[in-house]
Amino acid sequence: MMGSGRYWGPIAERLQTRPDLRGFDLPGHGRSDSWTPAEGEPDLHTAVTRIAAAMIDRPLDLIGHSFGATVALRIAVAAPDAVRSLTLIEPVFFAAADQPSDDVALTRKMMDLLASGHDDEAARVFLSVWGDQPFDALSPVFQQQMARQVHLVAEGNDVLIHDAANILRPGGLEAIDAPVMLISGANSPPVIADIAEALAGRLPDVGRAEVPNAGHMLPITHPDQVADLIDINLTRA
Incomplete structure (x- = not known):
């Protein structure tokens, strides 16, 4: 992912x-x-x-x-x-x-950000825990990619x-x-x-x-x- x-x-x-x-x-x-x-x-x-x-x-x-x-x-x-x-x-x-309470809380925060159209911030929150580089250290191209793909992270929540x-x-x-x-x-x-x-x-x-x-x-x-x-x-x- x-x-x-x-x-x-x-x-x-x-x-x-x-x-x-x-x-x-x-x-x-x-x-x-x-x-x-x-x-x-x-x-x-x-x-x-x-x-x-x-x-x-x-x-x-x-x-x-x-x-x-x-x-x-x-x-x-x-x-x-x-x-x-x-x-x-x-x-x-x-x-x-x-x-898993901390991770559920993180997911809820990320979902709230996505629902309000703050894709960059949602990716920033996700990568702060699960990435090897912070969002702001990425190039603009990769920041855009992460902001698009963070929606897919939310797709896996039910499983x-x-x-x-x-x-x-x-x-x-x-x-x-x-x-x-x-x-x-x-x-x-x-x-x-x-x-x-x-x-x-x-x-x-x-x-x-x-x-x-x-x-x-x-x-x-x-x-x-x-x-x-x-x-x-x-x-x-």
């Missing part, structure tokens, strides 16, 4: 030829078309899940970051046989946390906050028997650790790792450490 598939480039370089990687730009991101669903079409999270699931024709290693990690988790719950290993980097699945996809249904996480790695940044918002703890408590085969001095955007800021951890989970699988 708020990026593109090219952000995985440094990870791909470090993993070299070990996996055959396939990524894609989310709707409204990178080279993908704008997100303009017609009435009755699925929500953004469901649409992205279907795009990713359509690429799976055999058991694969799923690797996701942030919003993408929640999509990978949703696929693994729905079709555990399709997953050889699962690496979840900072999944923003707030519904799993016991006390991420309210679990509209029923990912937490009884027996769902427990059915994932593939090796799972949960990776967090030590400097990330506290809710990330809460989410990881809640998920780890229900997953049968899970490892947890925390990258020192890293925040939410650790695949970009700490590619060496993240690639090493991904490689560990690939080896386990």
Whole structure:
């Protein structure tokens, strides 16, 4: 979310030829078309899940970051046989946390700003917590891009906050028997650790790792450490 598939480039370089990687730009991101669903079409999270699931024709290693990690988790719950290993980097699945109040408050503030037409300020608020650079440090071109894409962040609220996809249904996480790695940044918002703890408590085969001095955007800021951890989970699988 708020990026593109090219952000995985440094990870791909470090993993070299070990996996055959396939990524894609989310709707409204990178080279993908704008997100303009017609009435009755699925929500953004469901649409992205279907795009990713359509690429799976055999058991694969799923690797996701942030919003993408929640999509990978949703696929693994729905079709555990399709997953050889699962690496979840900072999944923003707030519904799993016991006390996501701060993040709900942030979302409400962002939604209020969007409703009043203050897109720049909404992006500024979002990036202050979940970005690797503040909004005002970005070039004007990227500021405009962030102001457009922050609307898409709001599109995921029903799944991420309210679990509209029923990912937490009884027996769902427990059915994932593939090796799972949960990776967090030590400097990330506290809710990330809460989410990881809640998920780890229900997953049968899970490892947890925390990258020192890293925040939410650790695949970009700490590619060496993240690639090493991904490689560990690939080896386990």
